[in-house]
Each structure stands twice: as C-alpha cells, then as structure tokens.
Amino acid sequence: MAMVVVLVLCLLVHMEQVHAATYMVGDSGGWSFNTDSWPSGKRFRAGDVLVFNYDSTNHNVVAVGRSGYSSCTTPAGAKVYKSGKDQIRLAKGPNYFICNFAGHCESGMKIAVNAV
Incomplete structure (x- = not known):
C-alpha cells in the first residue's frame, strides 16, 4: 500500500512539471525597457518559468514585492x-x-505577473 501512495505522489509531481510553461520575458526583444x-x-x-535574457553589464533582475x-x-x-x-520559477500569486540599474525600472523595465 505504501508503494502505491509513493507511486501516485511521484506521478502527481511529474504531471505538475509537464504542464509548466516557459516564457521568454519580452519575447524576441528580451528583458529591456518598456517591458512592463x-x-x-x-x-x-505557479511553476511556470520566466526566462530573462539581457546584457548583464547593463541590466539585472530583482525579485521584489x-x-x-x-x-x-x-x-x-x-x-x-x-x-x-x-x-525564475513563478510562485502562486x-x-x-x-x-534596479538607475532609471531602468522607471523606464518600464519591470513586470508584474500573477500565477494561478
């Protein structure tokens, strides 16, 4: 019986991963200005992955509230x-x-995503 429970739990975890999507933030333009x-x-x-592509000498990504x-x-x-x-894997909510490079967020280099 314990083996069946473990098998069902493994299948549920696998199914959650199968349904996760991957999104390129900013599409072909990448993480840039006016991405908001x-x-x-x-x-x-929840579980979807956001991929942030950018020039790391000019930008970064900061998870904030x-x-x-x-x-x-x-x-x-x-x-x-x-x-x-x-x-970055999305949390629910x-x-x-x-x-946070000077002036970048103010120029629309920020996103708010609600994951259900």
Whole structure:
C-alpha cells in the first residue's frame, strides 16, 4: 500500500512539471525597457518559468514585492539575478520583478505577473 501512495505522489509531481510553461520575458526583444506591458494577455501558472535574457553589464533582475515594484526600489535582502540568462520559477500569486540599474525600472523595465 505504501508503494502505491509513493507511486501516485511521484506521478502527481511529474504531471505538475509537464504542464509548466516557459516564457521568454519580452519575447524576441528580451528583458529591456518598456517591458512592463509584456505580461498582458498571458495566463501564468505557479511553476511556470520566466526566462530573462539581457546584457548583464547593463541590466539585472530583482525579485521584489508590490511596494518595490510600485516605487522601483530594492528592499534589503531582495534576490538579485545577474547572469543575463536567468530562469525564475513563478510562485502562486503575484510575482514582481524590476531592473534596479538607475532609471531602468522607471523606464518600464519591470513586470508584474500573477500565477494561478
């Protein structure tokens, strides 16, 4: 019986991974200015992966909360990604990302994604 439970749990985990989608943030333009409207019309699910492609000498990706997104500020302890090819798995609920290079977030280099 325990073996059946383990098998069912393994199948459920596998099914969740199969349904995850991968999105290139900004599509062919990548993570850049005026990306804030990119999520419009897309349906995101928890577990989907956002791929941020950018020049790491000029940009970064910072995971922030609603306040950091609205004010374009990076709170202490925020996760900062700098590889230029970051892959970030979405958590259920609102997910906010900004570039914290001076003036970039204010120029629309930020996205808000709600994952169901």
